[in-house]
Amino acid sequence: MSEYMPEGISAYLKKRLDEHTVKTIKYKYGTVTKTGDGVARILGLPECKYGELLRFENGTYGMALDLQEDHLGAVILDTGDTVREGMTVIGTGKVAEIPVGDEILGRVIDSIGRPLDGRPLMAQKFRACEQSAPKIIERRPVDTPLRTGILAIDSMVPIGMGQRELIIGDRQTGKTSIAIDTILNQKNSNVICIYCAVGQKASTVSRVIETLKKAKAMSYTCVVTATASNSPAMQYLAPFAATSIAEWFMYAGKNVLIIYDDLSKHAVAYRTMSLLLQRPPGREAFPGDVFYLHSRLLERSACLSKDLGGGSLTAIPIIETMGGNISSYIPTNVISITDGQIYLENELFNSGIRPAINTGLSVSRVGRAAQCDSIKKVSGTLRIQLSKFREMAVFARFGSDVDVQTAKMLKKGSILTELFKQQKSNPYSNFEETLLLLAYNNNVFDDVEPSKLKPFCKKMTQYVKNVCAGIVPIIETGFMSDGDMSALEKSIMEFKGISDE
Ligand code: ATP
Ligand code: MG
Numbered sequence: 189m190s191e192y193m194p195e196g197i198s199a200y201l202k203k204r205l206d207e208h209t210v211k212t213i214k215y216k217y218g219t220v221t222k223t224g225d226g227v228a229r230i231l232g233l234p235e236c237k238y239g240e241l242l243r244f245e246n247g248t249y250g251m252a253l254d255l256q257e258d259h260l261g262a263v264i265l266d267t268g269d270t271v272r273e274g275m276t277v278i279g280t281g282k283v284a285e286i287p288v289g290d291e292i293l294g295r296v297i298d299s300i301g302r303p304l305d306g307r308p309l310m311a312q313k314f315r316a317c318e319q320s321a322p323k324i325i326e327r328r329p330v331d332t333p334l335r336t337g338i339l340a341i342d343s344m345v346p347i348g349m350g351q352r353e354l355i356i357g358d359r360q361t362g363k364t365s366i367a368i369d370t371i372l373n374q375k376n377s378n379v380i381c382i383y384c385a386v387g388q389k390a391s392t393v394s395r396v397i398e399t400l401k402k403a404k405a406m407s408y409t410c411v412v413t414a415t416a417s418n419s420p421a422m423q424y425l426a427p428f429a430a431t432s433i434a435e436w437f438m439y440a441g442k443n444v445l446i447i448y449d450d451l452s453k454h455a456v457a458y459r460t461m462s463l464l465l466q467r468p469p470g471r472e473a474f475p476g477d478v479f480y481l482h483s484r485l486l487e488r489s490a491c492l493s494k495d496l497g498g499g500s501l502t503a504i505p506i507i508e509t510m511g512g513n514i515s516s517y518i519p520t521n522v523i524s525i526t527d528g529q530i531y532l533e534n535e536l537f538n539s540g541i542r543p544a545i546n547t548g549l550s551v552s553r554v555g556r557a558a559q560c561d562s563i564k565k566v567s568g569t570l571r572i573q574l575s576k577f578r579e580m581a582v583f584a585r586f587g588s589d590v591d592v593q594t595a596k597m598l599k600k601g602s603i604l605t606e607l608f609k610q611q612k613s614n615p616y617s618n619f620e621e622t623l624l625l626l627a628y629n630n631n632v633f634d635d636v637e638p639s640k641l642k643p644f645c646k647k648m649t650q651y652v653k654n655v656c657a658g659i660v661p662i663i664e665t666g667f668m669s670d671g672d673m674s675a676l677e678k679s680i681m682e683f684k685g686i687s688d689e
Contacts, residue, residue: 337615348558350491387453577601
C-alpha cells in the first residue's frame with residue numbers, strides 16, 4: 189500500500205480554489221441618447237479614443253470624434269437613418285484603416301477600403317488612415333522633376349518629386365484635366381499614382397476612371413473615392429486613407445503622386461460634420477481646426493532621405509474658388525501650406541487659352557531645383573516675357589500707335605501664348621518641350637501665322653527627330669550638352685530654310 193495520505197478536506201479545497209482564477213472579459217457598452225443628421229450622442233464608453241471606430245447594435249459603424257467628459261459624439265459612416273436612440277454601442281479599439289500593398293493598384297476603393305469595381309480585394313496589409321508626417325531629419329531636398337507633359341507647367345512652374353503644388357481655379361477651368369494629364373504622363377516613369385476624389389458627382393468620377401482605363405494608366409494608379417452621396421464622415425476620411433496608401437509605397441522606396449480632387453469639398457464635408465457635432469463655428473462657419481485638417485494631411489508628402497529608401501510623395505491638391513476669389517478662407521489656407529500654386533483663370537479659359545494658366549499668380553517655390561538640365565537651358569526668361577506681354581497687351585488695346593520695340597514684344601508674346609496652348613491628353617515628351625522652346629528662343633516662329641503654328645511645330649519636331657535621331661534619347665533623359673544644343677539649332681534652321689522656300 190502506498191504511503192499517500194489525503195490532506196484535510198479544507199486544505200484541499202482551498203488549494204483547488206486558489207488554482208482556479210476566473211478570467212473576466214469586460215465589454216464596455218454605451219447607449220445612444222440622441223441621433224440625427226448622421227451623428228449620434230453616446231452615453232458610456234469612457235475609455236473611447238479619438239477617431240476610434242464604434243459598432244452600433246445593428247452593425248452600422250461610426251467614428252468617435254467628439255470626446256466630452258460625460259458623453260461622446262460620433263459620426264455615422266453609413267448614410268441613411270439606421271441608428272436609433274437606445275441602441276447599444278461598443279468600441280472596437282481600432283481606428284480607421286485602409287488596405288495597402290501592390291494589390292491596390294488598378295483598383296477603385298472607398299475610404300474604408302471596400303472595392304467599388306465589382307471584384308473582391310484580397311489585401312493582406314492594412315495601415316491606419318491617420319499617421320504622423322515624416323520628420324525634418326528624415327527628409328531631403330527636392331531635386332528631381334516630376335514631368336507633367338504640359339509645356340507651360342514644365343517650363344514655368346516646374347513640379348519636383350516630393351513637392352506639394354496646388355491647382356486652384358474656378359469651376360470648369362480645366363483643373364481635373366491638368367491632374368489627369370499628369371497621371372497619364374507618368375506611364376513610363378515608374379511613378380505610382382493615387383487619385384482621390386472627394387465630394388464629386390459619381391458620374392464625374394466614373395468619367396475620370398474611364399479616361400484612365402482607356403489610356404491604360406490604371407496599371408499604376410489607384411482611385412480612392414467618396415462621392416457627394418456618401419456621408420460627410422466618409423468624405424472626411426478619403427484623403428487620409430489615400431495618403432496612407434501612397435505612404436506605404438513611399439516607404440517602400442517608390443515615387444508616388446497623389447491628387448486630391450478637391451480639398452474645398454473636403455473642407456465643406458468637415459464643416460458639416462463639425463457643425464453637426466456642435467463645435468463652435470469660426471470664419472465662414474468652418475471650425476477652428478480646418479487649417480490643421482489640411483496641414484496635417486499635406487505635411488505627409490515628403491522626399492525621404494536615402495536612409496529611408498529615398499521614396500517620395502508628391503501631392504497635387506485641387507481647390508475650387510468662387511468668382512476667382514483666391515483670398516477666401518480655404519484657398520489662402522491651402523496656398524500657405526503648399527509649395528506653390530498653378531492658378532487657372534476663367535477669362536483665359538473662355539478666350540481659348542488652354543491650359544488657362546495665369547503666369548503672374550502661379551509659382552513653384554521649389555522652382556529651378558526641380559527642372560532638368562535641358563529645360564533649364566531653354567526656359568530662362570519665359571515667365572517674365574509672358575507677364576510683360578500680358579501687361580502690355582492691356583495697354584495696347586487702347587491705342588493703335590505702338591513703337592517698334594513694343595510691337596515686337598507683343599508679337600513675341602502672342603507667339604508664346606499660342607505655343608503654350610495644348611489640348612488635353614496630349615503630353616509632350618522632354619525632347620519635344622526642349623525643341624519647341626529652343627526654336628522659340630531662336631526666333632523661328634516669328635513669321636509663322638499663329639493659326640499655322642501647331643502644324644508647323646509638328647512638322648519641325650518630326651524633321652528634327654529624323655535628322656538628329658542620335659540626340660533624341662539623350663535629351664529624353666534630361667541632359668543637353670552645348671554640342672547637342674547647337675546640333676539641334678542647326679537642324680531647326682535647316683527646317684526653317686526648307687519651309688520658307
Ligand atoms: P470642375 O470644376 O467641374 O471640377 P474642372 O476645373 O476640373 O471642372 P475639367 O473638368 O478638367 O475642369 O475641364 C472642364 C472642361 O474643359 C472639360 O470639358 C474639358 O474637356 C475641357 N478642357 C480642359 N482642359 C482642356 C484643354 N487643355 N484643351 C481643351 N479642352 C480642355
Ligand atoms: Mg474637376
